Amino acid sequence: MRCGNGIEARQVNELFINIDPIQAGGRLTGDAMKAIIAYGDGYSVCDNCRKPNRLDYISKPPIAEFHKDVAAFVHMDDARMIPGARRGFQAVAHTYVKKGDPVLLTGLSHYTEFLAVEEEGGIPREIPSDAHHIITPDAAAAKIEDVQREFGRAPVLAFIDHVDYQYGNMHDVTAIARVARQYDIPVLCNGAYTVGILPVDGKGLGVDFVVGSGHKSMAAPAPSGVLATTAERAQEVFRTTKIEGDVTGRKFGIKEPEMMGCTLMGATLVGMMASFPQVKERVNHFDRELSNNKIVVDALLSVTGTKLLSENPRKHTLTRIDTIGSFDTVAESHKKRGFYFSGALSEKGIAGIIPGATKVWKFNTYGMTDKQAIYLADAFVTTARENGLRITA
């Protein structure tokens, strides 16, 4: 079935249990699907844009109210919707980082945080993760001291991932932010894997910025996201334009340069808005998600030789697993090589594992029903049995 010239209609979430690590939290709600059709046209949300002519002031559809709701949702003072979390990193880096400035990242930081630093000519300095792939406040303090020695000053900004993309581990942002505050370092909490998935309390974390991703974790179309901040930092990162035309004398009102003016028109924004009531609710039931994750992880670990690389017990459903000692041993002699594994799962109705991957890989159980989790767990065990791997009870 095609939905345009050469574009096969995608049905992966209709036909499969999809355990793709980055897709789980971005699946649209039914309301979002309806909304993106109704508001699919480019400037659809601008029908009732009136002075002062800025997206976040529009009241019909209720965009202004939505901005306030999202700020409250992450317990911050102010929020803007943005075209992806990365555009939030970019705006904050652009506000605080100058060429040659040291910037604190971590050994588990996402590449888009690095790109935001690179854009400003900042010098990245990573807080190393410990043996369990956790970023600790002690390591943060030590790294800041290192930077002080190296640069004669503290880092100008810190990016700390709430849950990282590599292991899905949760890091103690509260304690790390407390350390950073002692050196007056503004802290950006990257909540791409948490905002919309589990409760995030920006003020409680003691951070200056919370960034979330609409398409990763808020059941919204891409590119979408949120940059939330405190009243104090809002004056910096959401400062309004000062530029003026030399001939016409034109000024540009309350448009915000870091946002490049208005941000998300149309489908992306209304998709976020339509999903938001369900997103607000679902974060309160993350315990269910973790128990489903445990069913699947336990099944995988019952296959002798499998190692869990993520922290245990799990605090997030994004999970990194090492099957070099189990599923990969089959690949060596299987006629399909490593493709037997994703192939066997695909036949069982499971998608989202990179074809051929049998060594170290990631999956995400977020959004499954209990039944699906049990089915998935059984599919892993069955695939192991079918290929002569040992199962421990």
Added chain:
Amino acid sequence: MRCGNGIEARQVNELFINIDPIQAGGRLTGDAMKAIIAYGDGYSVCDNCRKPNRLDYISKPPIAEFHKDVAAFVHMDDARMIPGARRGFQAVAHTYVKKGDPVLLTGLSHYTEFLAVEEEGGIPREIPSDAHHIITPDAAAAKIEDVQREFGRAPVLAFIDHVDYQYGNMHDVTAIARVARQYDIPVLCNGAYTVGILPVDGKGLGVDFVVGSGHKSMAAPAPSGVLATTAERAQEVFRTTKIEGDVTGRKFGIKEPEMMGCTLMGATLVGMMASFPQVKERVNHFDRELSNNKIVVDALLSVTGTKLLSENPRKHTLTRIDTIGSFDTVAESHKKRGFYFSGALSEKGIAGIIPGATKVWKFNTYGMTDKQAIYLADAFVTTARENGLRITA
């Protein structure tokens, strides 16, 4: 009818002839509507992302091919899809403009071009428009000379709007670019109102960059757009990342910092792709659009006292009109004040005029059928008659 909590389903294009100046070219095609449902989920297009892991290399759906097609469509060597034209301005400004650098804009430049300059600390210098609201190559040359005198050097970059947002006038980008080249100034052609609407030949225009807007003129959801460039400039603005983690030694492959890595995932991109065959075709029939525009403009000018502020004959369907001497004279004594005008039109099934506006306003006839243009023309004349205005034959 609602499509989510407090979100009224939008039906403006189903129930009305919509003459909103910025919405005409961004209305989705049927194929785009199907595609955004199929690909609505956040990372939907990433199902088949393989090494080297960059959006524009994905072949299923045919994203890689689409990138090549779009570059060819505007006759440039290379193209990236971006979250709105403004993000193209930002990337180019960030590449070429340093603090204190003079940047050439025009008296008709869009505010987002100014914001891109402001972000880099550039100093905007506007080429003034002439009495007919046209940016001429002579004025460009004079302004560059002024800048040379003032700064001791030429502007580092020029933003020239192909068709401007204020009057919908077409400017002689070819001749202006020829002038700029004599001073080695890279030229960005802002085709937000032309790419996807009428044929745009970047090499023919002699520019370094062509920027287009998906949601303004390519029948795509927001935010979307294109940044196309020459092979030479591609090495500058699409340079790949060089940053490296100091602890982990991580590098980030062929990700492009100005693009912040991958750009448009999901609905926005696939919406552009699905509409593209129709968009490619429709630019060849812009003459029909202009004849429809003429029907409407002639009708408005038949109302005594109305002035056309845009150039005449029209070269674009975005049109600025002055009705201070006609429709506005009624507003003075009408019990609904200026709201009578948009109200009367709304009753006739016409939307897209700012409620209360009767002095100077804009409309866009793009995408209408002949019948709709005749109907719209008649609606303006009838509204004038109903309110006792004089009509000249």
